Amino acid sequence: MRKFLIFLCLAICWVVFLSAVVEMPPFGDPANITNRHVVPRYLEEGVEEGGASNIVTGIILNYRGYDTMGEVTVIFTALAGVLAVLKREDVKTSTTMVATSPVGPSLIVTTVVKLLIPFIVLFAVYTILHGDVSPGGGFQGGAVFGASMIHYTLIFGLLTYMRKIRLAVKVPLESAAILSFAIAGFIGLFFGQKFLTFLMPALSHEAQYLLRHAMLLLIEVGIGVATGIIFGSIFASLEKVERI
């Protein structure tokens, strides 16, 4: 009964949405307001102004760089939240389900994973560094990197993972994304420009572009590394089993 009422409510909801959808500009029409108002500038000048032939990357880092800074903060917040709820894994008190499982990982699986992981990491690095010319970028590559770490931990257990990536390395790298954004932003302030400006008119033409390239690279690598490490940390914190 209750279910039916909810169903009815949501059906009405959908009809209301549809009434709006009918009025929306037609799907895929180049003449829509969304394609005429702000975006032409991105498409025409984006490559020159943003310094990336992948316009999406250009927007993420330049026009909407502040949003991306918020985005890396969100994922950092998620990590802090997970740690607030579950605490970090600890060599003394935690073990993993791999270790407690009655069946160990088979030889085939461990060998294949061992062979595969370097290639996944290579792909992640490629995705991070080539974000400006092809699909990809810091976050995408970071997600792949994080997935590789998750993969590794799932097969070889938490203790191996903890030995490979120590806490003293992990903690600074988790903050790397926000900090690299802040550093890039403050470089802008140093040259008397607005926060997150990448082109400094005070410098010579070549130095400007070189500096921008360096800053964008710093941000991309910062996002990539931080995202990967954070995914790994979140996973490890969720996966650990308290040793009794």
Added chain:
Amino acid sequence: MIVQKLGANFNYVIATLLFCIGLFTVITKPNLIKKFMGLNIMEASVFLFIVSVGAVREGSAPIVVKGMEKGVQFVNPLPQALILTGIVVAVSTTALALALMIKLYEQCGTLDADELKGMEE
């Protein structure tokens, strides 16, 4: 007329339908993990909606390749940039929620919303 309009905007129709299906899952399913799958469905549906807003028929991906002639019709890159942020937000929320669920299970031994409500009193 209306049907034609809806047919042209089929992506939005499906996106809003998925939004409602997700919401239905969230509200009616008692299991918390299932509720969260519903929420993820909702999230993806909103992303589909926004990406569809930026789509252009026969448009190519917004990546400028050397030697490309002028006047190529690109799709709108802005929604894509927004959704990239959106996906991060979604996975962050999911991670936090799952951590809470593990904690909740440690404390209460169940993930059923009705049983948990009974435990609260």
Added chain:
Amino acid sequence: MLWRLDIILLLFLVATALGVYVTKDLMAASIIFSAYSLTMAIVWQQLSAPDLALTEAAVGAGVTTVLFLITISKTVRRED
């Protein structure tokens, strides 16, 4: 021609979403959810958003599903 494929993919999205709703086994449901994410990635590729397709395939279908699976293995597997 491609638009026909889009419609099939969109309908498949609805089917997988309903599948998540109906399935009682949470492990199966999370696999179906993974299929939903993957289909979404293909839809976005069709809409010329390769960046998003890449991210969704890695995050939605990969990381999120693994997180779900780990939670299920640490808590309950059956719904009811």
Added chain:
Amino acid sequence: MAGVSGHFPILIVVVPLVGAALTPLIGHWRRRLCMPWAALVMLFTFAMTAFLGVRLSLHGPIGYHLGSWEPPFGIEIYFDYVAALTFVIALFGFLVIIFSKRYVEKELEEAKISTYYTLILLILAGMIGFVVTGDMFNLFVFLEIISLSGYALIAIGGEKLTAMAAFKYLLVGAISSLCVLLGVAFLYSITGTLNMRDISHMLTLTDATRVASVALALFIVGFAVKAAMFPLHIWLPDAHALAPSPVSALLSGLVVKTGIVGMIRVLFNVYRINGPLNYGPVLNIMAWLAGITIILGAFFAFFQNDIKMMFAYSTISNIGYIVMGLSLASYFGIVGGLIHVFNHALIKTTLFLCAGAIIYKTGYRKLADLQGIGKKMPITMGAIVIAAVSIVGIPPTAGFICKWFIILGAIEAGKPVLAGMLLLGSLFIVAYYVKIINAAFFREPVHEITEVDEAPASMLIPIVILAIGCLLMGVFAYAPLAFIRPAVTGFLR
């Protein structure tokens, strides 16, 4: 604008963010330094917001274009009169961090301390960023930062029911964030832009009013959840009552206000009262729901016996006042509502910090256990009395002025019934504060709380500062009007 002060609008967001990112590092190195570090960061931020506040009152709103991209293309920070709220956020954030020191040492595990301060700085940075941003999607991003850190802070204590309260909040909050995002999507599809002022301009050119109305409805639902308006308030009492007390103070005093600020942004900055979309009926519904919120919140508060639960329900009731004031859409109504945003933030922060001090010292939270506490902790209970008097609205206090303005607004708008609802709610509020004061001062203690004395200085100082603030708000109740009057004039233009 010369020198570094021209960059303050962004630095008030970035400084706490960077502070939060560095806190785990400092915690890893020396755990004891986390709290002084967090306090230092917030003090610095507070100084900058104070400077911006002065500049705002002298020269008017300040725009800041991030990355030097002019508004519709890049993201704009717009430090307008509503953004003066950042001053309150930074100040209270600083006081709450000072208060937290002893509380956290006692209540939290050693390993969670640095995480706690990280999350506190993140939630404060999120709120400041949310209030000052002039971009619709950026608003959503900061809303998520606030929400995620809020959920985590509720559950950080690790007691039995907290995870459940946090999860309930998370589920409702995540849906509401999605509503906001879908609203942004609908608006973007008909305006093609994300900058608030540009959207407002483009809305006058479009004829897709139904899309705009659906988007408005989604925004209102989304922000009403965050602000805990009836019937979407269910998550609030548990979340606010079970969180650690300094966190409750932040959540109740400031975080629910982000829902209000969101509504203000959408209703008055994006859609505009005299804009193309006539949303009078929506405001009407909101006003009536706010009336119900006032009465129900106060009614439930009266029947609670847990003091934090009481304050939590009282928050719901007070949110009702604010929303009612705003939705009257008349000069007096909005002014009253906005004064109450400041006023309630001050009072509720005081009350929850006092409750925290009492729980810290006695370990009890039920009113029946706390009888006679007034003689043992006179300063804390004195602060509660001051806050209670000002929230009830006895004439010389600040509470009186906002209620007076809202009632004037209701009569001006020709809705005397709403004024009646407001008065009825006030009666309940009087009743339950009388209940607290009676129990604390005029009853004999039931428990042996003889060895209980006043809370430590690091807790008392913030409480005393806030209580003095309550008194000063009464004397200088018209001081916030310097910011509110131009804001409201802008809304009604």
